[in-house]
Amino acid sequence: MPRFHCPVPLAAGAELELPSAAARHVQVLRHQPGDAITLFNGDGGQWQATVLRMGRSDVAVRVDAFEAVEREPQRPVHLAVGMPANERMDWLVEKAAELGVASLQPLHTAHSVLRLNGERAQKKRDHWQSVAVAACEQCGGNRVPAVLPVGDLASWLREAADGAALRCVLSLAEGSRPLGEVLREAPADRPVLFLSGPEGGLSPQEDAAARSAGFLPVTLGPRVLRAETAALAALVQALA
Template sequence: MPRFHCPVPLSAGTELDLPAAAARHVQVLRHQPGDVITLFNGEGGQWSATILRMGRSDVAVKVEAFEDVEREPVRRVHLAMGMPANERMDWLVEKAAELGVASLQPLHTAHSVLRLSGDRAAKKQGHWQSVAVAACEQCGGNRVPTVAPVADLSAWLRGSEGLTPLRCVLSLAEGSRPLSEVLGDHPAGTPVLFLSGPEGGLSPQEDAQAREAGFRPVTLGPRVLRAETAALAALVQALA
């Protein structure tokens, strides 16, 4: 059954007009009155809904039964990453959302190629949030990860203490422990925050700043992975 994100309060028996993005999606798929669709608002669970009316730019539905289904991982994993360039960031957001990431924090770092500020940064944040929504619609996730506003690494590190019980920085520096070992030191459901670099990784100075801020240096193995691959590999290990 087609799934649509509807970020408004939902309850059985309510009739409502779908938000603009969901309405456009329903129209693109050429649904008709009487068709049954699935709605989720990101707060857990999902609802069946029947299409009542298809206007030129609006879609009215009646919310039906609630299904108390949960498809989220036991461990909440947050990802802060130096933004890879071009379409790689879109791909990273999409795949992280499919896998079940809890939140995403785009960062400017010393080696970042992509630099955003002002309206351009806000538009990119909105675009990435839409990518996360679409990924959840496709994969069955009922809680959409939040994409935070773009931040500078140094300023973000100063406010990172206490975000999660376990904070790790993906590092190639000597003394980094295998991620599997670090995860094994904590209960299976312990929330974790990963910091990863862009193309070229974090600079030595940034790696040191992260350690000073309480991030544990971890390695994914002897191979040097692309920025987007490394972030997703860490996410997969933590969610396994």
């Protein structure tokens, strides 16, 4: 059944107009009054609903039964990434959302090609959030990962130094441990926070700063992976 993100309070029996993005999606799919659809608002679970009216630019629905469906992983995994360039960040956001990432933190780092500030940074963040929403609509996820404001690595590390999460930095430096080994030693429900670099990885100074902030250096093996591949490979291991 078609699924649509509807970030408003939902209750059985309520009749409402869908937010503009969801309404456009319903119209593009050419739904008609009487059609059954699924809505989710990100609070968990999903709602069955019925299309009541199709306007030129609006869609009215009736919210029917709630389904307590959860498809989220047991372990919350958060991902902070030095932004890869071009469409690779879009691809990374989409696939991370499909896999079940809890949040995404885009970062400027020394080797970052993509540089975003001000209004352009906000537009990119909004775009990536919409990519995450679309991925959840497609894959069945009922909790949309938050794409956080674009940040600077040094400032972000100061804020990330505290917290209960298992903090790991993907590193090729000497002394890095296999990620699988580190994960096996941690409780299965302990949150994980990954830091991954852009093309070219983190600089030696950034790697050292992450370690000083309490991040454990981990490796995915002897191969050198692309920035977006490495982040997703770490995510898959943590969610397995």
